[in-house]
Amino acid sequence: MTADLLPLWVLLSSLVASVAIFGLSERRVATRTAINLVAAVVKLALVAVMLWGVYQGARYEVRVAFVPGADLLLRSDPLSLLFISLSAVLWLATTIYAVGYLEGAPDRSRFFGFFSLCVASTMGIALAGNLLTFFLFYELLTLSTYPLVVHRGTAASLAAGDRYLAYTLLGGGLLLVGVAWLHATAGGLEFTVGGALPPPGDAAPSYVACFALLVAGLGVKAALVPLHGWLPVAMVAPAPVSALLHAVAVVKAGAFGIARVIYDVYGVRLADTLGLLRPLAAVAATTIVYGSLRALTQDDLKRRLASSTVSQLSYIVLGVATFGQIATVGGLVHLVHQGLMKIVMFFCAGNLADELELHRVSELDGVGRRMPLTMAAFTVAALGMIGLPPVAGFVTKWYLGAGALDAGAPWVVGVLLTSSLLNAAYFLPIVYRAWFGVRREAWPPPAGRLEVRPTLLGPTVVVAALALAAGVFAATELSPLRWVELIAAQEYGP
Amino acid sequence: MSALATLAPALALAAPLLLAALLVVPRLRALVARAAPLAALPALALALAPAASAPLELPGVLLDVRLGAVDAVARGFLTFTAILWLVAAWSAHAYLGDHPRRAGFWAWFLLAMAGNLGVVLAGDQVSFYLWYAVMSLAAYGLIVHDRTDAARHAGKVYLIMALLGDVLVLAALLLASGGGDNLALAAVPAAVAASPHAGLIGVLLLAGFGVKVGAVLPLHVWLPLAHPVAPAPARALLSGAMIKAGLLGWLRFLPLGELAQPALGAAWIALGLTAAFHGAVVGVTQRDAKTVLAYSSISQMGLMMVGVGVALTAPAAAPIATLAVVAFAGHHALAKGLLFLATAVIGPGLGRLGRALLAVGLGWLALELIGAPLTGGAEAKHALAVVTAHGPRPALVAALLSVAAIGTTLLMARTLWLLAARVREPAASAGPPPPGLWLPWAALVAADLALRLRDASLGPLLEPGALWKATWPLAAGLLVIAAAAALARRGARLPQVPAGDVLVGFAGLGARAAAFGRALADRAERVDAGLRARRARLDLGGRLARAGRALDRLDDGAARFGVVGLVLAALFGGLVALLAGGA
Structure with missing residues (x-):
C-alpha cells in the first residue's frame, strides 16, 4: 500500500463494506454493525492521513486511461479534502444513528449496502480529478441513493423515489451533454486550480452554453429553484437517509460540483469575464428567499427542514458565484457549516419521531422537558442557521456579507439578512414550542435512563457540539474556515 | 501588569x-440562587479598580475576539450595570x-x-x-417568565423587534468592517x-x-x-441596564469625534426630543405604575439621544457629550432601576414605619429623576445642558429639555399616586414583604443618598441660573x-392610551403584513403546483414510474434490491479495478 493509492483506499473502504453487507443475511445484525462501524472508522483514519498529507503539501493521484482523450482520475487537493472530511465525519455519525434508528426494521442488509455504496460514490465525486470521472460517480450516487429514498416501500416513498429519479436523471443527462460538449470544445479538462479552460476565442458562446448545461445538471442536486422539487418530497425517507440527502452526500455533491466547475474548470476570473456569475448569483438569491418562504408554512417538521435546506444550500452557491476571495470563503465554508447544522436538525426530527412519534411542529409544545438534550441540540443548530454567534452559521454570514460588500454587491447583504429574519420566523416557533409551550398531559416515560436511545442521542449531541465548535474555534489553525481560506487564496492566486 | 488584571474581564464574564x-445539576440550583448576586462582584471590582486593565486577546476564538481595555465609557457603564445586576439578583431570590420555574x-x-456585562467589556x-x-435572547426568557397571555404577547413583540434590530446592527457592522476584518472597537469610529x-x-x-x-x-412599542x-x-434590569446596551452601541459604533454628520445628528436630537415628550404625554394617561415608569424610560432615553445627536453634529464636543451621556x-x-424594584416592595401588607421609609425613598428617587435642585439628576441634566450649547439651535433645545422636565415631574407624580393607591388596596395576602425584597432596595437607596451627600460637586449647581433651571x-x-x-x-x-400606543395601529398593519406573507x-405554493401540473402533463415521472414498476415485476421479492445493489457494486468495482490497474 503506497501513499499514492490513498484515494483508492478511501473509495474501497466503503465499497468493500457495501459488498460484504449485500452478501450478508438479514439476521446477522452484529456482524453487519461491526462491518459498518469498522468501515466508517477506517475511512475516517484514511481521510485523516490524507488530510495531514495534503496539509503538508502532498497531492495523491491515481490515473488510468479510460476513453481516448480522457482518463479516469482520482486526485486529492484541498477542495476535495474539504468535502471528504465532512462526509467521512458525518458518515460515521450517520452510521451509528442509522444502526440505532433501524433497529428491528426489515431489509437492513439492503439498506446498509446501498448506504455504503452511496458514501463510496460521494468519495468518488469529491476525489474526481476531471469532469468525466466526476460525472461517473455523480450518476452512481443517483442510482445508489434511489433504493434508500424508497426504502420504506410505501406509496408515498415510491412516489418520492419516482420524483427523485425523474429530476436527477434529467440533471444527469444535462450534465452529460455539458461535459461532452465542453470536452469536444476544449479537450481533457482536468480540474486545475485557477481554471483549466484555455482562453475562449471564438468558442465563448459554447463556453456559456456548456456552463448553463453543467450548472443546470448540478443544480438539480443542489436544489436550485426551479430544480428543487424533488427535495421536499424525498423527506418521506427514514431520518438517516434525510441526513445523507441533506448534509452528507447528495445536495452537497451538487453544490460541490458547481464550485468545481466555476473554480477548477472555468476558473473564477474567466467565469466572471464571461458574465456567468451574476445570473447564477441571482438564481441563488432567489432560491434563498423562496426556500425560506416555503418553509414558513410547513407544519410537517421534516418538510420545513427540507425547505430550509433548499434555502441554505444556495448560500454556498451564492458565495461561490460572487467574485471575490471573501465571498468564496463564505460560500465554501458553508459546505461544512450547513452540513453540520442541518444533520443535527434531521437527527432531532428522527429522535422526536422515533421516541414520541412527533412529526408536526404543532405537536411540539413542551417537548423540551421530555427531550432536553435533543431540543438543546436543535436550538444550537437553529440559532446557527439564523446566523447568531457563536454557532458556525454566523461565520458563514459574516464572510458572505463582507464578501458581497467587497465584491460591490450590497444587495446580497439584504438577501442574507432577509433570510436571517425568515430563518428566525420558521425556526424560532419550533424552539419556542419546545421550551415555552405548555402540554397538558404527561409524556410517555423513556424506556431507559436517557431521553432516547444512546445510538440516536450520541450522534445528535456530538455533531451539535461540532457545529458550535466550528464557530467558536473558527479562527484556529485546523478549523474549516482556515482550510477554506487556503483554498480561496489558491483559486484567486496570482 | 499582573496576571489578575489581565484576566479580570474574563473573570467578570465567566x-x-x-x-x-x-444549574444543570438539580442539587446545586438552590446554591446558585443564593450565589447569583456574587456573580456581579468581579465586574464591580473591575469597574471600581484604580488600575486600568489591559485588553485580553483570545486568538482563534470566533474570529479572534478581544476583551477590551476598560476605558472611561466602559467604566461608567460597568459600574451601574454591575451594581444593578447585583441588587436585582439579591432581591430576585426573595x-x-x-x-x-425559578431554575429557568x-x-x-x-x-x-x-x-450585558459582555457588551460593556467587548x-x-x-x-x-x-x-x-x-x-437580547436571554431577556426574552425573563419577559415571558410568568407565562401569562400578556407576557407571551409582550415577549413576541419584543423578540420580533429585537431580532429586527440585531439584523440591522449586523448590516451596520459588516459595512463598518469593510473587508470582513473583525475590527477592534477602538478602531471602529475611524x-x-x-x-x-x-x-x-x-x-x-x-434603527x-x-x-x-x-x-x-x-x-x-415593545x-x-x-x-x-x-x-x-x-423590569428593573431592562430599564436600568439592558436598554442602555443600545446606547452603548451608539457610543461604540458611531463615528463620534471623527466625522460631523449634521443631518444624522439633527435626526437624533429631533427623535430624542419627540420621545421625551411622547413618553411623558402617553405615560401620564396610564393606570399601572409600571407602565408609567416604562414610558418615563422612553422619555429619559430620549434625553440621552439628544446628547448623542450633539456629538454627531459637533465632533469637537463629542468627548464631553459622550461623558455627559454616560453620566446621565x-x-x-440607578434611579429607574430602584423605582421599578420598589413596585415589588409596595403592597397592602406594609406597616406604618415601612410606609414612611418607602415614602422617603420613593420621594428621593422621584426628585432624582426629575432633576430637582441639588440632586444627582440635576447634575446629569446640567451636564447635558452644557453639551447642547455646542449643538444646533442651542437655545431651543435647552428650552425643550426644560419643558421635558415638566413632563418628568408629571410622570413621577402619577407614579407615586398610583403606588400610594396600591398601599390602600384591600390586602389579598397579608403580611409585610420579606426582608430579602426590601433590604437590597433600601440599602441601595441609602447608599445613593449617602454618596450624594458626601461627594456632590455642588458648586455649579448652586449658581442661581442652574438653580432656577432645575427648580x-x-x-x-x-x-x-x-x-x-x-x-x-x-x-x-x-383618557387612557393603550400601552404600546402606536402598536395598536401596527397590529392592523401587522395583520395586513401577515396576510400579505400568507398570500x-x-x-x-401555486407556482409549485403549476410546475407540478406541467410536469404531470409531461408525465415524465409517470413514465419513469411505469418503467420502474415494470422492472419491479421482473424480479419481485425482497432480494431484488440486493441483486441490483450487487450489480451496481460490480460496476463500481470495475471502475475501481480499472483505476487500480492503471496506478
Whole structure:
C-alpha cells in the first residue's frame, strides 16, 4: 500500500463494506454493525492521513486511461479534502444513528449496502480529478441513493423515489451533454486550480452554453429553484437517509460540483469575464428567499427542514458565484457549516419521531422537558442557521456579507439578512414550542435512563457540539474556515 | 501588569456563565440562587479598580475576539450595570420564593447578565455582537417568565423587534468592517468615518440599536408592553441596564469625534426630543405604575439621544457629550432601576414605619429623576445642558429639555399616586414583604443618598441660573398637577392610551403584513403546483414510474434490491479495478 493509492483506499473502504453487507443475511445484525462501524472508522483514519498529507503539501493521484482523450482520475487537493472530511465525519455519525434508528426494521442488509455504496460514490465525486470521472460517480450516487429514498416501500416513498429519479436523471443527462460538449470544445479538462479552460476565442458562446448545461445538471442536486422539487418530497425517507440527502452526500455533491466547475474548470476570473456569475448569483438569491418562504408554512417538521435546506444550500452557491476571495470563503465554508447544522436538525426530527412519534411542529409544545438534550441540540443548530454567534452559521454570514460588500454587491447583504429574519420566523416557533409551550398531559416515560436511545442521542449531541465548535474555534489553525481560506487564496492566486 | 488584571474581564464574564452552567445539576440550583448576586462582584471590582486593565486577546476564538481595555465609557457603564445586576439578583431570590420555574428564571437571568456585562467589556465587533445577541435572547426568557397571555404577547413583540434590530446592527457592522476584518472597537469610529457608507451605517445603527434604546419612535412599542409583565427584578434590569446596551452601541459604533454628520445628528436630537415628550404625554394617561415608569424610560432615553445627536453634529464636543451621556445613563439606571424594584416592595401588607421609609425613598428617587435642585439628576441634566450649547439651535433645545422636565415631574407624580393607591388596596395576602425584597432596595437607596451627600460637586449647581433651571420645571409641574387634581375633583378623567400606543395601529398593519406573507406563500405554493401540473402533463415521472414498476415485476421479492445493489457494486468495482490497474 503506497501513499499514492490513498484515494483508492478511501473509495474501497466503503465499497468493500457495501459488498460484504449485500452478501450478508438479514439476521446477522452484529456482524453487519461491526462491518459498518469498522468501515466508517477506517475511512475516517484514511481521510485523516490524507488530510495531514495534503496539509503538508502532498497531492495523491491515481490515473488510468479510460476513453481516448480522457482518463479516469482520482486526485486529492484541498477542495476535495474539504468535502471528504465532512462526509467521512458525518458518515460515521450517520452510521451509528442509522444502526440505532433501524433497529428491528426489515431489509437492513439492503439498506446498509446501498448506504455504503452511496458514501463510496460521494468519495468518488469529491476525489474526481476531471469532469468525466466526476460525472461517473455523480450518476452512481443517483442510482445508489434511489433504493434508500424508497426504502420504506410505501406509496408515498415510491412516489418520492419516482420524483427523485425523474429530476436527477434529467440533471444527469444535462450534465452529460455539458461535459461532452465542453470536452469536444476544449479537450481533457482536468480540474486545475485557477481554471483549466484555455482562453475562449471564438468558442465563448459554447463556453456559456456548456456552463448553463453543467450548472443546470448540478443544480438539480443542489436544489436550485426551479430544480428543487424533488427535495421536499424525498423527506418521506427514514431520518438517516434525510441526513445523507441533506448534509452528507447528495445536495452537497451538487453544490460541490458547481464550485468545481466555476473554480477548477472555468476558473473564477474567466467565469466572471464571461458574465456567468451574476445570473447564477441571482438564481441563488432567489432560491434563498423562496426556500425560506416555503418553509414558513410547513407544519410537517421534516418538510420545513427540507425547505430550509433548499434555502441554505444556495448560500454556498451564492458565495461561490460572487467574485471575490471573501465571498468564496463564505460560500465554501458553508459546505461544512450547513452540513453540520442541518444533520443535527434531521437527527432531532428522527429522535422526536422515533421516541414520541412527533412529526408536526404543532405537536411540539413542551417537548423540551421530555427531550432536553435533543431540543438543546436543535436550538444550537437553529440559532446557527439564523446566523447568531457563536454557532458556525454566523461565520458563514459574516464572510458572505463582507464578501458581497467587497465584491460591490450590497444587495446580497439584504438577501442574507432577509433570510436571517425568515430563518428566525420558521425556526424560532419550533424552539419556542419546545421550551415555552405548555402540554397538558404527561409524556410517555423513556424506556431507559436517557431521553432516547444512546445510538440516536450520541450522534445528535456530538455533531451539535461540532457545529458550535466550528464557530467558536473558527479562527484556529485546523478549523474549516482556515482550510477554506487556503483554498480561496489558491483559486484567486496570482 | 499582573496576571489578575489581565484576566479580570474574563473573570467578570465567566462568573455568571459558570453559575448558569451549574444549574444543570438539580442539587446545586438552590446554591446558585443564593450565589447569583456574587456573580456581579468581579465586574464591580473591575469597574471600581484604580488600575486600568489591559485588553485580553483570545486568538482563534470566533474570529479572534478581544476583551477590551476598560476605558472611561466602559467604566461608567460597568459600574451601574454591575451594581444593578447585583441588587436585582439579591432581591430576585426573595421575589421568586418557591416559584416552580425559578431554575429557568436563573438560567435566563445569568445568561442575560453575562450578555450585558459582555457588551460593556467587548473589545471587538464580533464579540460585541455576540454578547448583544446573548442579552437580547436571554431577556426574552425573563419577559415571558410568568407565562401569562400578556407576557407571551409582550415577549413576541419584543423578540420580533429585537431580532429586527440585531439584523440591522449586523448590516451596520459588516459595512463598518469593510473587508470582513473583525475590527477592534477602538478602531471602529475611524473606520466608519472613512467608509463611503458612513451615512447608511448611521441610519442602520439608529434603527438597529434604537429598538433596544426604546426612544426611537415607533420602535419603542415593545417597551411599555414588556416592562409591566416581567418579574420586578427583570423590569428593573431592562430599564436600568439592558436598554442602555443600545446606547452603548451608539457610543461604540458611531463615528463620534471623527466625522460631523449634521443631518444624522439633527435626526437624533429631533427623535430624542419627540420621545421625551411622547413618553411623558402617553405615560401620564396610564393606570399601572409600571407602565408609567416604562414610558418615563422612553422619555429619559430620549434625553440621552439628544446628547448623542450633539456629538454627531459637533465632533469637537463629542468627548464631553459622550461623558455627559454616560453620566446621565448611570444616573437614570440607578434611579429607574430602584423605582421599578420598589413596585415589588409596595403592597397592602406594609406597616406604618415601612410606609414612611418607602415614602422617603420613593420621594428621593422621584426628585432624582426629575432633576430637582441639588440632586444627582440635576447634575446629569446640567451636564447635558452644557453639551447642547455646542449643538444646533442651542437655545431651543435647552428650552425643550426644560419643558421635558415638566413632563418628568408629571410622570413621577402619577407614579407615586398610583403606588400610594396600591398601599390602600384591600390586602389579598397579608403580611409585610420579606426582608430579602426590601433590604437590597433600601440599602441601595441609602447608599445613593449617602454618596450624594458626601461627594456632590455642588458648586455649579448652586449658581442661581442652574438653580432656577432645575427648580422651575418642578414648580411648573406641581402647578399642572394642582390644576389636574382640581379638574379631577370635578369629575374630569384622563383618557387612557393603550400601552404600546402606536402598536395598536401596527397590529392592523401587522395583520395586513401577515396576510400579505400568507398570500406570498400561497402564491409560491401555486407556482409549485403549476410546475407540478406541467410536469404531470409531461408525465415524465409517470413514465419513469411505469418503467420502474415494470422492472419491479421482473424480479419481485425482497432480494431484488440486493441483486441490483450487487450489480451496481460490480460496476463500481470495475471502475475501481480499472483505476487500480492503471496506478
